[in-house]
Amino acid sequence: MIARVAPVTHVPTLKVDDIDLSDMAFWALPWKERERAFAVLRAERPLAYFEEPDLSTSSYLAPPPGRGYRAVTRHADVTEVSRHPEIYCSGKGALSIIDLPEEMVEFFTGMISTDNPRHARLRRIVSAAFSPRRVDAVERGIEAVAGRLIDRVAPLGECDFVAELAAPLSLEIICDMMGLPPSDHATVFRCSNVIASSGDHEYLEPGDDPLEAMLSAGYELVDMLTKLSVRRREHPTDDLTTALVTTNIDGEALTPSELASFFILLLTAGNETTRNSISHGLLALTEYPAQRAIWQADPLTVSGTGVDEIVRWASPVNWMRRTVTEDTVLAGVDLHPGDKVLLFYGSANRDEDVFEDPYTFDVRRDPNPHVGFGAAGPHFCLGAHLARREIDVMMRELLARLPDIEVSDEPVQTVSRFVNGIKRLPCTFTPTAPRALP
Numbered sequence: 143m144i145a146r147v148a149p150v151t152h153v154p155t156l157k158v159d160d161i162d163l164s165d166m167a168f169w170a171l172p173w174k175e176r177e178r179a180f181a182v183l184r185a186e187r188p189l190a191y192f193e194e195p196d197l198s199t200s201s202y203l204a205p206p207p208g209r210g211y212r213a214v215t216r217h218a219d220v221t222e223v224s225r226h227p228e229i230y231c232s233g234k235g236a237l238s239i240i241d242l243p244e245e246m247v248e249f250f251t252g253m254i255s256t257d258n259p260r261h262a263r264l265r266r267i268v269s270a271a272f273s274p275r276r277v278d279a280v281e282r283g284i285e286a287v288a289g290r291l292i293d294r295v296a297p298l299g300e301c302d303f304v305a306e307l308a309a310p311l312s313l314e315i316i317c318d319m320m321g322l323p324p325s326d327h328a329t330v331f332r333c334s335n336v337i338a339s340s341g342d343h344e345y346l347e348p349g350d351d352p353l354e355a356m357l358s359a360g361y362e363l364v365d366m367l368t369k370l371s372v373r374r375r376e377h378p379t380d381d382l383t384t385a386l387v388t389t390n391i392d393g394e395a396l397t398p399s400e401l402a403s404f405f406i407l408l409l410t411a412g413n414e415t416t417r418n419s420i421s422h423g424l425l426a427l428t429e430y431p432a433q434r435a436i437w438q439a440d441p442l443t444v445s446g447t448g449v450d451e452i453v454r455w456a457s458p459v460n461w462m463r464r465t466v467t468e469d470t471v472l473a474g475v476d477l478h479p480g481d482k483v484l485l486f487y488g489s490a491n492r493d494e495d496v497f498e499d500p501y502t503f504d505v506r507r508d509p510n511p512h513v514g515f516g517a518a519g520p521h522f523c524l525g526a527h528l529a530r531r532e533i534d535v536m537m538r539e540l541l542a543r544l545p546d547i548e549v550s551d552e553p554v555q556t557v558s559r560f561v562n563g564i565k566r567l568p569c570t571f572t573p574t575a576p577r578a579l580p
């Protein structure tokens with residue numbers, strides 16, 4: 143029996159002083175225990191202070207830890223912070239707890255770690271390239287990729303869901319959108335794993351310096367994409383890379399370094415998150431067979447709410463960081479310029495003040511004001527529409543083609559402070575023949 147979430151009791155069982163969100167050991171705990179800890183924080187210390195992890199012991203590139211951060215764990219506070227970028231800025235780094243050198247912030251995180259007016263300018267340019275029309279056009283591609291992946295495993299009756307289905311789907315879609323050939327996909331997969339998991343030793347060679355490994359993975363991606371953009375400038379096609387290198391809004395275009403960091407952001411943001419949502423989705427449907435039956439009985443209606451419930455349930459991004467720019471008060475705590483706050487989306491998505499039965503997976507949950515894609519604000523996920531389409535298509539195809547697919551053994555979690563990942567997810571299903579090709 144898979145025991146991811148036997149419903150969490152609402153009685154706090156961990157002592158608030160024993161919780162350390164900076165300790166990697168916390169992120170190796172089973173999900174249920176992590177959820178309990180966040181319930182304790184929301185109830186007793188919703189803006190708890192933590193010391194920063196000391197990454198300088200594992201990397202010569204990391205500065206010594208700074209002055210610590212506060213963990214924003216309640217839904218109301220996560221939305222308040224996201225709504226006020228003038229008080230809580232992203233420019234000092236949204237994706238790292240420690241203050242990384244400015245060039246590294248710029249290189250790895252690009253627009254997600256910028257503020258206005260620069261952020262508005264970048265978002266204007268990339269939104270034009272990332273238009274809903276382009277994303278809608280990808281839908282047929284998503285169906286084709288999902289169908290092909292399912293065909294490959296259908297006769298086997300079992301597989302590792304992450305390796306065979308969830309990971310290749312999001313990887314192939316984002317690579318296809320960018321115009322990267324299949325021969326480059328394995329490199330993108332390896333590099334984005336190293337960058338996004340930042341610390342899970344499975345993705346590093348023994349003795350690797352994690353930050354150095356991230357940097358070289360980043361350079362490898364940029365090198366690949368720079369070569370592609372040179373080709374696209376000379377011979378434009380209808381892919382996203384062509385759009386990004388040719389988009390010019392009122393004389394504004396991306397500089398080469400902005401283009402490089404946007405490529406890295408897209409390949410990492412668009413890959414890990416969607417893959418983990420789909421894997422958590424299968425796990426949830428296995429644990430809640432009645433919810434699966436509801437989805438299966440009426441996939442077209444239920445997917446509207448079911449997809450967002452998967453994102454709430456999965457909360458694939460653990461946090462984003464903001465830095466305080468002026469004296470302010472949040473949840474009764476005085477904050478001062480330079481203070482760091484981390485927005486814990488998974489915790490906000492289980493907030494019992496906002497969600498009825500937050501620990502129940504409910505594919506018809508409505509309203510569902512989850513903050514899995516971030517809360518309303520300038521940095522709200524640019525890829526939310528695409529991610530929803532991918533999850534929808536994959537669930538639809540799975541439930542139709544492998545209707546009894548279920549998780550058959552314990553999932554292996556990614557050990558990361560930043561992504562709520564699943565590395566391996568064994569699953570079984572009644573073998574079927576691949577579809578006849580037209």
Ligand code: HEM
Pocket residue numbers: 224236253254255265316407408411412413415416419453457458459462487513514515516517519520521522523524525526528529
């Ligand atoms: C289920 C899948 C996904 C989840 C849970 C997710 C989550 C997030 C979150 C939490 C943020 C930050 C919000 C904030 O700081 O306020 C974000 C931003 C972003 N996401 Fe996603 N994301 C997903 C899929 C994607 C995909 C598929 C792409 C693109 C291919 C993408 C591209 C981006 C970009 C470019 C940003 C930065 C936006 C900005 O700073 O203006 N994401 N996402």
